[in-house]
Amino acid sequence: MKKMSLPNQLLLGLLFGVIFGFLLQKGGVAKYHVLLGSLLLEDFTVMKVMLTAIIVGSVGIFSLHAFNLVKLDIKPTRYAANIIGGLVFGVGFGLLGYCPGTGAAALGQGNWDVVGGIVGLLLGSYLFAEFSKVFSKTINKWGDRGQLTLPELIPMERTKFLLIWLPLLTVSLFAIHWIAVR
Amino acid sequence: MTPYQLMDAALMFGVPSFAVAAQPGTDPLAYAGPAWSPYIVGALIGLLSMATFYFSAKALGASSAYAALAGMLGRVVAPKHTDSLKYYQDHPPIVDWGLMLVAGTVVGAFLAAWQGNELTNEWLPSMWAARFGDDSLPLRLTAALMGGICMAFGARLAGGCTSGHGISGTLQLSVGSWIAVICFFIGGIVTAMLMYRV
Numbered sequence: 001m002k003k004m005s006l007p008n009q010l011l012l013g014l015l016f017g018v019i020f021g022f023l024l025q026k027g028g029v030a031k032y033h034v035l036l037g038s039l040l041l042e043d044f045t046v047m048k049v050m051l052t053a054i055i056v057g058s059v060g061i062f063s064l065h066a067f068n069l070v071k072l073d074i075k076p077t078r079y080a081a082n083i084i085g086g087l088v089f090g091v092g093f094g095l096l097g098y099c100p101g102t103g104a105a106a107l108g109q110g111n112w113d114v115v116g117g118i119v120g121l122l123l124g125s126y127l128f129a130e131f132s133k134v135f136s137k138t139i140n141k142w143g144d145r146g147q148l149t150l151p152e153l154i155p156m157e158r159t160k161f162l163l164i165w166l167p168l169l170t171v172s173l174f175a176i177h178w179i180a181v182r
Numbered sequence: 183m184t185p186y187q188l189m190d191a192a193l194m195f196g197v198p199s200f201a202v203a204a205q206p207g208t209d210p211l212a213y214a215g216p217a218w219s220p221y222i223v224g225a226l227i228g229l230l231s232m233a234t235f236y237f238s239a240k241a242l243g244a245s246s247a248y249a250a251l252a253g254m255l256g257r258v259v260a261p262k263h264t265d266s267l268k269y270y271q272d273h274p275p276i277v278d279w280g281l282m283l284v285a286g287t288v289v290g291a292f293l294a295a296w297q298g299n300e301l302t303n304e305w306l307p308s309m310w311a312a313r314f315g316d317d318s319l320p321l322r323l324t325a326a327l328m329g330g331i332c333m334a335f336g337a338r339l340a341g342g343c344t345s346g347h348g349i350s351g352t353l354q355l356s357v358g359s360w361i362a363v364i365c366f367f368i369g370g371i372v373t374a375m376l377m378y379r380v
Binding site (some may be wrong): 004009010012013014015016017018020021022023024025026027028029030031033034036037039040041042043044048049050051052053054055056057058059060061064069070071072073074075076077078079081082083084085086087088089090091092093094095096097099100101102103104105106107108109111112113115116117118119120121122123124125126127128129130132133134136139142143146147148149150151153155158161163165181182 | 196199200202209210212214215216217218220221223224225226227228229230231232233234235236237239241242244245247248250251252253254256257266267268269270272277278279280281282283284285286287288289290291292293294295298300301302303304305306307308309310318319322323324325326327328329330331332333334335336337338339340341342343344345346347348349350351352353354355356357358359360362363364365366368369370371372373374375376377378
């Protein structure tokens with residue numbers, strides 16, 4: 001990790017965002033019909049982009065980590081919050097047709113219907129903050145497992161796990177490539 | 183038409199027989215796909231996530247930017263109340279790396295669409311219009327608004343979105359991230375099927 005001052009980090013965030021948005025648009029995932037097509041299980045572009053990013057990113061991050069160049073940033077596993085929040089998010093995904101990242105890309109591309117979604121994202125975020133104290137004492141505690149990873153769950157040594165897991169993800173990607181029309 | 187002819191027709195149009203579009207225009211494959219190979223784009227996003235970890239010690243994620251922006255607006259309207267909320271005490275709403283990332287995403291997508299002649303400048307997606315009518319903009323904006331509310335609430339509860347959990351969390355093998363992204367798709371698939379295929 002390079003140490004940089006805050007203004008530089010803000011500029012870097014902006015630069016990474018420009019690249020991210022450029023890639024999302026070129027990947028077609030700023031398009032309403034591509035995202036809806038993925039949820040209708042008729043267009044697998046989203047799954048192809050995500051799986052490839054996961055495989056390449058996984059190899060990359062764990063390689064950098066092996067050389068002590070990066071710190072991992074693992075989100076906590078909270079079964080109830082992950083499942084309930086995940087399902088509520090999913091309903092929103094279907095209704096809006098964009099997600100927070102691809103929604104920003106859709107705005108840049110000129111899909112003005114996402115403006116309704118952005119207003120909703122702001123309201124929903126504030127609404128959650130209203131409940132954040134209650135949730136921290138209830139849902140967040142149900143099935144709270146901390147920074148749990150898949151190899152720890154089995155349990156298995158991480159490198160060994162990756163040597164099985166990454167080929168498995170790659171085979172899934174090939175399967176999607178051969179079965180899916182797009 | 184016999185069932186076999188129907189299947190032939192479905193195959194001819196490149197649609198798997200189990201997913202014959204209910205109405206003309208609601209077939210997502212009838213519209214333009216991605217400009218670049220999804221594998222190239224995915225690989226480059228994977229490399230980008232390496233860069234953000236290395237140079238910024240941050241994982242790609244989009245949803246928290248909306249929470250920060252909502253908090254900043256909340257401070258303008260009701261400063262005391264906003265500051266009393268646990269989420270904003272834990273995550274003070276400021277212009278941070280994550281907010282700049284999402285701002286950059288808008289710019290980057292504009293540049294890509296402009297360069298590739300894919301700027302849409304439209305209020306109603308064609309696939310939506312084919313299903314709900316050309317005059318369904320109020321319905322579309324209502325659905326988008328309700329969807330946005332559910333999505334942000336769900337993302338904050340689950341701890342991330344399709345980028346934060348779906349890419350950054352899953353690639354680090356987080357159990358919670360894999361559960362969350364599977365639930366994103368379960369909720370999304372059921373909703374989309376009810377909207378378009380019932």
